[in-house]
Amino acid sequence: MTADERPSLPAELDRVGHEALDELATREPAALRAASEYLENLAAWKEAEGEDVLSPDDGEPVTYPDGVPERASVSVTEIAGTEYYYYQWREGDEINSETVRR
Template sequence: MTADERPTPPTELDRVGHEALDELATREPAALRAASAYLEELAAWKESDDEDDPSPDDGGPATYPDGVPERASVSVTEIAGTEYYYFQWRDGDEIRSETVRR
């Protein structure tokens, strides 16, 4: 690539992603390298976070209790040697939660 050729942005991005890239293109090289390092770490974190999400395949709940939406986040908590599913979700402006023995 010569100094006159600007790299081609990835096609997988949506409108917001392309706007973010356009904004980053105005930054100095050091800022771009810092953003790149951060984005690599963020991608790795998101991949590991996806692996930690409970699901029926990895021991997570097969069904959600009545009144708990399937979009609720689920974590496993141990209290006094007993494991519980901790469901948490947003309902309008409120955050709701429910704890169920595993």
């Protein structure tokens, strides 16, 4: 890569990952280095914790039911005193959701 060539986005990232990197690309070099250091530390922590799934606000790991992609957003909702995981994701122009008892 020469000084005139911008680095390519990693192919293994999804659309959201590419959008995040596109946003970071607008930042100053010092901010990029700080973000890089944070992300390296975060990756090491997740590996050490064995954490490979998202967690809602209470920190409890979330697993995705069959048919729900791992890119789905996850929130915890309480209905009539019972807590549920609420998964929501987009497929093309369609927004899908699924609610599962916690």
